[in-house]
Amino acid sequence: MELYQKTIHEINDLLDKKEVTVTDVTQAVVNRINAVEKATDAYLSLQTEAALEAAQGLDAELSGRAKRTSLEGIPYGLKDNMCTKGILTTCASKMLYNFNPPYNAEVYDRLSEEGGILLGKTNMDEFAMGSSTENSAYKKTRNPWDLNKVPGGSSGGSAVAVAADTAFYTLGSDTGGSIRQPASFCGVVGMKPTYGLVSRYGLVAFASSLDQIGPFTKDVEDCALVLNAIVGHDAKDSTSLNLEKTDYTQTLKQGVKGLKIGVAKEFFGEGLQPEVRKSLEDAIAIYKTLGASIVDVSFQHLDYALSAYYMISSAEASSNLARYDGIRYGFRAEEYSDLVDLYKKTRSQGFGDEVKRRIMLGTYALSSGYYDAYYKKAMQVRTIIKADFDQVFGGCDVLLTPTAPTTAFGIGEKTSNPLEMYLTDIYTVPVNIAGIPGVSIPCGLDNNGMPIGMQLLGPILSEETLLKTAWAFEHESGLTNLKAPLGTEV
Amino acid sequence: MSLTREDVTYVANLARLEFSEDEVIALADQLGAVLDYAETLSGLDTSKIKATEHVLAVQNVFRADEIESCLTNEEALANAPESEAGCFKVPRVME
Numbered sequence: 227m228e229l230y231q232k233t234i235h236e237i238n239d240l241l242d243k244k245e246v247t248v249t250d251v252t253q254a255v256v257n258r259i260n261a262v263e264k265a266t267d268a269y270l271s272l273q274t275e276a277a278l279e280a281a282q283g284l285d286a287e288l289s290g291r292a293k294r295t296s297l298e299g300i301p302y303g304l305k306d307n308m309c310t311k312g313i314l315t316t317c318a319s320k321m322l323y324n325f326n327p328p329y330n331a332e333v334y335d336r337l338s339e340e341g342g343i344l345l346g347k348t349n350m351d352e353f354a355m356g357s358s359t360e361n362s363a364y365k366k367t368r369n370p371w372d373l374n375k376v377p378g379g380s381s382g383g384s385a386v387a388v389a390a391d392t393a394f395y396t397l398g399s400d401t402g403g404s405i406r407q408p409a410s411f412c413g414v415v416g417m418k419p420t421y422g423l424v425s426r427y428g429l430v431a432f433a434s435s436l437d438q439i440g441p442f443t444k445d446v447e448d449c450a451l452v453l454n455a456i457v458g459h460d461a462k463d464s465t466s467l468n469l470e471k472t473d474y475t476q477t478l479k480q481g482v483k484g485l486k487i488g489v490a491k492e493f494f495g496e497g498l499q500p501e502v503r504k505s506l507e508d509a510i511a512i513y514k515t516l517g518a519s520i521v522d523v524s525f526q527h528l529d530y531a532l533s534a535y536y537m538i539s540s541a542e543a544s545s546n547l548a549r550y551d552g553i554r555y556g557f558r559a560e561e562y563s564d565l566v567d568l569y570k571k572t573r574s575q576g577f578g579d580e581v582k583r584r585i586m587l588g589t590y591a592l593s594s595g596y597y598d599a600y601y602k603k604a605m606q607v608r609t610i611i612k613a614d615f616d617q618v619f620g621g622c623d624v625l626l627t628p629t630a631p632t633t634a635f636g637i638g639e640k641t642s643n644p645l646e647m648y649l650t651d652i653y654t655v656p657v658n659i660a661g662i663p664g665v666s667i668p669c670g671l672d673n674n675g676m677p678i679g680m681q682l683l684g685p686i687l688s689e690e691t692l693l694k695t696a697w698a699f700e701h702e703s704g705l706t707n708l709k710a711p712l713g714t715e716v
Numbered sequence: 717m718s719l720t721r722e723d724v725t726y727v728a729n730l731a732r733l734e735f736s737e738d739e740v741i742a743l744a745d746q747l748g749a750v751l752d753y754a755e756t757l758s759g760l761d762t763s764k765i766k767a768t769e770h771v772l773a774v775q776n777v778f779r780a781d782e783i784e785s786c787l788t789n790e791e792a793l794a795n796a797p798e799s800e801a802g803c804f805k806v807p808r809v810m811e
Contacts, residue, residue, distance in 0.1 A: 324795070326794065328787050328791045551732070570733060585733065609768040
């Protein structure tokens with residue numbers, strides 16, 4: 227196996243034994259980027275020279291030191307909606323084409339303190355609105371398992387960088403499935419932690435009550451390692467949870483004997499691809515052999531989750547995106563007649579179609595006469611969905627579902643019908659509405675060789691249980707660090 | 717439920733956006749379809765349900781009233797499309 231193909235914990239072993247240097251590791255992944263990035267287009271901007279320089283500096287420092295932290299010297303990528311001082315942060319929008327943040331996102335500061343080596347900023351749907359990364363104003367990212375298929379979204383670039391071995395790990399953000407769905411489409415591990423567990427400071431806001439940052443990794447153990455580094459209280463984010471530090475690797479390999487895994491028919495409904503269903507049934511069988519008990523659970527109101535999600539997220543987005551007015555930063559239209567016209571021209575030229583659609587939907591839902599029928603109603607439905615999950619987790623420890631109804635679809639296949647695109651998030655959005663954690667791990671391939679994702683959900687702050695459950699399956703099935711048939715040069 | 721072109725134009729003004737006639741027609745259709753889908757919500761009786769703004773019991777968080785470092789004037793203006801004399805520059809608002 228090539229160096230760039232390895233997991234973080236495998237690289238850690240080599241670095242700790244001094245069998246390789248940080249420069250070797252960084253050079254290997256930079257070479258990999260040079261070989262395949264033009265085919266996958268995972269990154270919006272690259273910092274490979276700065277990365278190599280940082281690697282050499284770190285090697286000099288590490289030579290005189292016995293201990294290193296578990297992400298020290300490991301090259302990674304960040305979704306381009308996380309602020310990086312001195313490095314453009316565009317949100318894949320023309321609106322922020324020249325935005326150079328004056329401060330860093332908390333997660334970037336934490337990874338820098340850990341000695342992480344930033345390779346670049348990854349592509350995404352504009353302002354994280356989309357399910358295929360096709361809404362990027364700059365480029366189309368391609369799925370390394372089939373270059374004619376989408377990587378999922380909105381964190382498509384982050385998923386592809388890990389799947390194509392052009393980063394050892396990446397961070398994404400998940401408002402309605404934007405980490406888990408692309409992880410599923412690209413055959414990697416993706417986790418959305420409990421709301422408030424990871425600081426959102428410096429994450430460009432889409433829907434503030436739903437947004438959460440999380441990792442993409444090659445296996446479950448790596449997911450625990452990255453989570454260890456990014457979780458923690460941050461006074462700069464008023465929704466940040468103040469909890470004692472957890473080491474997510476401690477409980478990882480404890481197994482699932484006696485664990486109650488719930489299966490709900492509402493997650494196996496109409497529109498589920500038969501191979502996805504089959505693959506999930508096989509996973510359930512594996513959990514049985516591992517000593518978990520499978521219990522039937524059911525939801526009363528899951529059908530309402532998607533509607534409530536699009537109302538809440540669009541309403542919050544319309545408010546959050548009001549700040550893009552061409553005055554303080556970002557794009558400004560060249561020609562306008564007065565101040566209001568400057569706003570209108572700037573926003574109409576700076577935002578893409580999907581972003582404008584969501585702003586319109588959110589503005590409508592918040593406007594006089596419709597607030598009660600749409601926005602308030604959606605917030606009430608949120609209470610009901612949350613109660614549904616509480617009731618379900620009264621009967622099981624973990625809920626097992628498909629991550630998405632299908633495997634990755636074709637580029638251009640769903641762009642003309644927004645509602646059809648929204649329906650691809652049907653199994654992921656209820657999780658954000660309830661604020662609970664979820665992880666997607668690979669559980670097989672369909673007849674065309676495209677990865678299938680399994681989603682594991684648990685109550686608030688059940689990350690340790692989820693990772694333990696995910697690790698047990700991964701270990702037993704051998705579906706770990708999957709390699710897309712991308713070859714060594716494209 | 718379908719949206720009229722007038723509805724679209726009205727909401728566009730609230731959102732400080734403008735659209736061509738073709739875009740208005742397309743948006744009326746697309747937003748109408750999403751709102752139709754959202755109509756399913758009206759089938760649910762929520763008259764006795766409290767709204768959840770946040771999934772966690774969040775409260776206002778205050779820090780001590782002490783002076784901390786913040787952006788300098790230059791840093792704050794560095795991304796501005798236009799600035800003058802340490803201020804963001806905007807078109808004349810009053811005649």
